[in-house]
């Protein structure tokens with residue numbers, strides 16, 4: 219308790235000085251001063267007390283902003299269930315199905331990239347209003363769509379909303395948050411993303427019983443949170459940092475007082491103002507070229523974009539989009555059951571994101587990311603081993619029916635090879651989990667639920683008819699795969715699922731912030747498309763276990779990168795974060811001084827955040 223109550227008469231300068239000192243000397247100082255430094259907690263592991271109304275308001279801000287994350291999650295998640303109904307009703311080819319899924323992600327990539335410019339020009343608040351408006355329009359188009367072309371227009375529209383929201387929301391939350399809560403508040407946005415994916419899977423489950431037209435509700439319900447966010451943001455303030463950068467100082471001051479409640483804001487306001495003025499002098503030219511020609515921001519951008527790239531390369535969206543296939547492999551045959559188990563998968567993702575929100579201010583960004591990557595790598599290995607065992611014990615084909623079309627299917631000797639060919643499926647009978655009378659036959663091009671001809675061409679619920687497996691094989695190693703899947707989500711969600719967004723919101727100076735976030739979010743979406751679109755092809759060439767071993771390898775590279783290059787940003791005012799990138803790229807693994815700086819209480823209060831940077835994209 220003595221530690222808790224010490225009031226240190228440090229001013230901000232001595233804090234900055236401490237932060238910027240490097241090497242062993244700093245370590246010695248750190249050790250000596252550790253008793254004087256108050257950890258970011260007022261009682262054990264809790265966060266410091268603050269003016270209650272200000273704390274309440276900041277959560278209201280975070281909630282309405284994070285609705286953008288919810289819509290991001292909802293619209294990327296809902297489509298898989300909607301597709302099951304749509305493909306029947308609109309007779310969609312595989313190409314159209316892929317188009318309807320990927321067009322959203324592709325549009326998100328483009329709009330995230332242009333979001334940087336919009337953010338600098340219009341401000342964070344207007345961009346969030348714009349995103350929610352686009353979401354609402356997209357939802358209306360989707361729910362009323364008379365044909366697949368209009369559906370495509372709707373999917374592209376919501377993609378445009380997702381892109382802007384995905385880069386603006388973390389920036390806005392980071393800019394309005396006090397430094398000691400910033401990580402947690404930004405991570406709430408990630409919680410809303412996985413929450414949106416979870417709710418989407420539940421809605422998919424519920425409306426799948428409705429049959430015809432159910433997809434209209436699935437896709438259209440996103441209008442509700444979009445309208446809620448739009449109306450909410452009409453009453454919420456703009457980011458004071460952006461206002462100051464635009465020279466609207468009166469408004470900036472008013473916004474800051476509103477956000478901080480009764481607390482005096484003079485010090486914080488002055489600090490932002492000074493830094494804005496300082497930065498204005500060096501302004502001019504395209505922001506991205508300024509970022510690239512300025513060492514610290516260039517290094518921050520490399521770290522930010524790489525984190526987003528590794529997030530996607532770890533394969534999260536193959537797991538999210540193909541979990542139904544993975545679960546089928548594990549023996550789940552019934553479509554309804556598969557839908558509900560998919561909901562269980564996204565629930566796991568959601569629950570473990572909550573763990574991330576809880577941990578981020580306690581263990582810090584760096585440790586959380588490192589731990590998450592290690593666990594993710596191990597669970598991917600387990601998944602791969604599960605698929606490997608399944609492949610090695612894959613049932614052979616015992617029947618080789620004469621094929622009038624002379625397809626390659628009948629040449630495959632086991633289910634494993636048959637399944638990896640997208641033109642073929644496995645038709646078999648089973649008793650006591652023993653597979654017999656099995657054959658590999660062409661799939662019906664109009665619906666993968668049936669074979670093109672023969673015993674499996676007319677699948678009914680009747681138990682007498684043989685079983686049809688497309689994209690998977692019957693196996694008794696499903697439990698290994700399911701365990702791998704659950705562990706994967708449990709490790710991925712709290713760190714790799716959240717930290718790339720959180721870290722990006724805080725590593726750039728103000729003038730580079732919206733552009734930096736636009737580029738890193740763009741990288742995220744581009745790799746999302748790449749990984750999810752190539753999964754089935756990769757699986758075909760490398761097999762399933764090969765694909766998962768490949769993701770393991772990519773995670774290992776990511777681990778080395780994070781170990782060497784990701785500095786700790788926990789508790790630092792936004793202006794001090796830039797100092798972390800002053801040194802060589804990837805030297806942070808060795809300089810512990812900059813990683814472990816705790817938040818110092820100034821005169822018994824939390825010290826004030828400030829920002830050393832200025833005007834945004836002009």
Ligand SMILES: O[C@H]1[C@H](O)[C@@H](O)[C@H](O)[C@@H](O)[C@H]1O
Nearest residue numbers: 408411412534535538715716
């Ligand atoms: O942070 C999110 C989250 O992990 C989601 O589950 C995933 O689908 C997204 O691609 C990712 O950006």
